[in-house]
Amino acid sequence: MRTSVVGLGLVTLMLGHAAPAAGQWLVTDARRIGMGGLTLGRSGSAVRYNPAYRAVPAQADRRGQPKVTIPIPLGIIQFLHDHPDITNDPEFKPGSTGFNPVLVVNTILNLPLYYEVKKAPTPTNDVTLFIARDTLRVDLGQAAKLVPEDQFGISGSSRPLDPGIDIKGVRVGVMGWLHDDVGFQLDTTLLAFLHDSAYAQPNTPYGALVHGLVEGGFAPTISYAGRIAGDSAKGFYVGGAVHYYLGVGYFRTDGDASFITGNPIFAGANPVTPDGRTLTQYSRPGNTLGHGVGGDIGAAWVSGPIELGIGVNDIGATITWPDTRQDSAYFVRDTATNRDTSYSTLFHNHVTTTTKLPVSYIANLAYTVGMTTLGVDVLNTGRGATVHVGGEQRIGLWALRGGIARDQRKRVEFGWGGGLRLGGLGLDVGFWTHTNSLSNERAITMATSLSIY
């Protein structure tokens, strides 16, 4: 019991707070963190989401960008100091009386790569559950604010491999692709019960809509990136790619999970009865491959101190899966035995279904004059846009940086930092506020990295 409840609780909370975390996990550059996550030039997300950037010169000197950035993982040292024997650490062992689920979730949401200068305080209030014969109410106190009111979840669309041959701007290759999307939305009754401490009503379902999807495959791709006007100092670049997606496998489930209260709630043997129903659809690896066509387009304009780019990925990328099995899955209480049971039944087999890759887009603007670089970017990977605004001022050997960001949950975060460059080697430090932890207050992370110019 303990494990299952822990699991659901943690997953729920983690999903609710994971969306903004995804972006930060991938940032290993203290410079970028110091500028609030800003993407500049060919760094960060620009090349990934804007095919035109493949043709844009790096211009490393102009923006003080290093050739290589090596993160210094002070957070790992901190973590190992605090938890020298994690395998036997009671705080990480479910079932132990010292098990701390909040610590586990926060560790997952904030992988300890960087040093956590200020940890977000977790709610320390008492949680009270009221039980009477015809009453059930929970008071989560301050923790109720952590219960997500809107649809929440995590999703990602990545291209882990992209080998190919590039000849005069035309590139032929095979791209690996992976898409995952997990969503959750509490229904109004469960939301009121948890968030507003409303009394549970008898004979009423309390639940959540659940959705999960993972799919992957490879895509033969032909693309082009090149400058169609101007020169290296002032030019207009375009890029485009056409992918023929081949799906190796996918799994999707959509349904609802709830419990139904008794009437009166606690008068009978079963105050609450579980009720879960989902439609699962999958095409295993080895089945007929899925297929679909999609494309990317992008453009970048570089004019002296100004650089402007926009890119859109996976346009029209609908994957058709010709050999899908569909099952109806249930988790209910067996009225004969009064035990919880799960089972699934075949709904359809060998049917055609479709999935759709999310359209991602990026827009970025950078302005460099003298030793100053300012920039802004907007990135949307399918679950809301993130906005980064930041800049860097280089003064001799030193660099000062600052930035502000709005994450996928529309929370404002701040970044600041600096760097010291000695010849071909630089040391950068960046600070970034975040609200990835199980808390409504910001934490502050310090990132450190070495740069090779």
Place this chain on the structure above:
Amino acid sequence: MNAKWLGVALAAGVAAGCGQGRAIFVVDIYSFLKGTNTDTLPYSGPVLPGVPDTIPVQTVNSLGLTSSIVDTVLLTGTISFVNRTDTGTVAFQVYFDSVANTVYTSAPAFGVTADVLPASTTDSSFSVNLPDALKPLFLASKVYVGIRASATPGGASSPAGPLQGTAKLTALQARIVVQDKIF
């Protein structure tokens, strides 16, 4: 009670609250007794033949968190002794057990006594911390509850009684603080 699904009701938020805070469960035992009309018990001293001085054992659905450790169980409530005849002392005893058949064979969890007067109502409030031995009872999914009322006549004019009336429970609540992380 199926505690697993009670836990599910909480799961989406409670884990955060339990990180450093305590989990507190408030069980309104009175509501279970009132629902079966066993919140009222006549008393008589001396005991009248054939008239029980106890209520039928009642079942209260509780937590079902047997792997947890209870810190405290605080019982609070109020009893009204509606006395009809004579003067004396009425004792009201509450029993808890994990087995229905042995509720009245064990010692009472706590008791309340009150001096009563003829044709008058005496209200007695109580607040009792359960002893350690009884705390784990409230972690089970069911707790069996019994009540006994006994009367001892003490009036100078009629020392042999009968002292008669009705003990009415008007509130009985258990506040259970769980020591460890329940989720």
